[in-house]
Amino acid sequence: MSIWEYANPKKFLTTTERALPWLWALAIACLAVGLFWGFFLTPDDYRMGATVKIFYLHVPSALMAINAWLMMLVASLIWLIRRHHVSALAARAAAPVGATMTVIALVTGAIWGQPMWGTWWEWDPRLTSFLILFLFYLGYMALWAAIDNPDTAADLTSILCLVGSVFALLSRYAVNFWNQGLHQGASMSLDKKENVADVFWLPALVCIAGFLLLFVALVLYRTGTEIRARRIQALQTRERAAA
Amino acid sequence: MIPDLGKYTDTVLWSYAASIALLVGVVVATLWRGRKVRAELRRIEARMTGKGPGNA
Numbered sequence: 001m002s003i004w005e006y007a008n009p010k011k012f013l014t015t016t017e018r019a020l021p022w023l024w025a026l027a028i029a030c031l032a033v034g035l036f037w038g039f040f041l042t043p044d045d046y047r048m049g050a051t052v053k054i055f056y057l058h059v060p061s062a063l064m065a066i067n068a069w070l071m072m073l074v075a076s077l078i079w080l081i082r083r084h085h086v087s088a089l090a091a092r093a094a095a096p097v098g099a100t101m102t103v104i105a106l107v108t109g110a111i112w113g114q115p116m117w118g119t120w121w122e123w124d125p126r127l128t129s130f131l132i133l134f135l136f137y138l139g140y141m142a143l144w145a146a147i148d149n150p151d152t153a154a155d156l157t158s159i160l161c162l163v164g165s166v167f168a169l170l171s172r173y174a175v176n177f178w179n180q181g182l183h184q185g186a187s188m189s190l191d192k193k194e195n196v197a198d199v200f201w202l203p204a205l206v207c208i209a210g211f212l213l214l215f216v217a218l219v220l221y222r223t224g225t226e227i228r229a230r231r232i233q234a235l236q237t238r239e240r241a242a243a
Numbered sequence: 244m245i246p247d248l249g250k251y252t253d254t255v256l257w258s259y260a261a262s263i264a265l266l267v268g269v270v271v272a273t274l275w276r277g278r279k280v281r282a283e284l285r286r287i288e289a290r291m292t293g294k295g296p297g298n299a
Contacts (some may be wrong), residue, residue, distance in 0.1 A: 040244040050248040057262040108258045225277040
């Protein structure tokens with residue numbers, strides 16, 4: 001069995017329909033447990049006080065905002081190299097989900113920044129690159145919607161995705177590149193010294209799993225919808241030709 | 244039931260409310276469009292195979 005079998009829309013739909021109920025259930029369970037644990041059962045931070053509870057939303061959504069774009073990059077490259085329609089549709093399906101994650105990261109960051117930094121917004125390298133990433137998401141979705149020919153749309157959006165990947169990576173490493181601005185470096189690290197304390201890290205890990213599973217479930221479901229929408233277009237074209 | 248969030252009550256609760264609203268929003272929009280497209284496809288396929296209401 002090869003992963004390329006899933007480039008067959010029928011195979012993709014039958015497989016994902018079996019997996020989706022489990023993915024939805026796991027995503028909801030992880031989110032519920034992680035957010036409950038983080039909100040109700042963790043202590044306040046000695047510097048940030050109770051605002052540390054925003055961590056369980058802000059960090060997972062920011063991680064997913066970047067990784068959603070990287071997933072779109074991989075799907076776009078598969079489209080450009082192997083011309084599998086399902087991969088182009090998966091990239092299209094991921095964009096609104098990634099954009100939502102970016103909005104959550106920006107909104108929670110602004111709400112968190114107000115009491116911590118004394119401002120809702122600062123033109124800091126990480127915040128600015130995240131805003132640009134959000135604009136890339138909007139541009140990507142607008143480009144898909146603006147072009148009638150699906151193959152041309154997939155080609156052009158794939159190129160846009162390649163360009164936008166620079167900002168996806170920049171938003172992750174902006175703090176390291178410029179070493180300035182208000183935003184702190186990575187809170188989650190495999191290095192025990194840099195990583196947050198276990199009491200915050202463990203519920204955050206469950207929340208990250210929840211966000212990741214929700215992203216996967218949403219993208220698989222939305223890709224199925226895009227495949228069906230494409231089939232509707234094909235059937236309507238066939239009907240018109242026969243009339 | 245809600246833990247004491249002190250002077251950050253509004254900050255924390257607004258963050259949770261906004262994030263959960265956005266997550267629920269994207270899930271609802273996804274399921275709504277999915278159902279709509281599925282129903283449309285079933286209708287067109289039924290019409291094309293001659294099983295639709297117009298062909299009875």
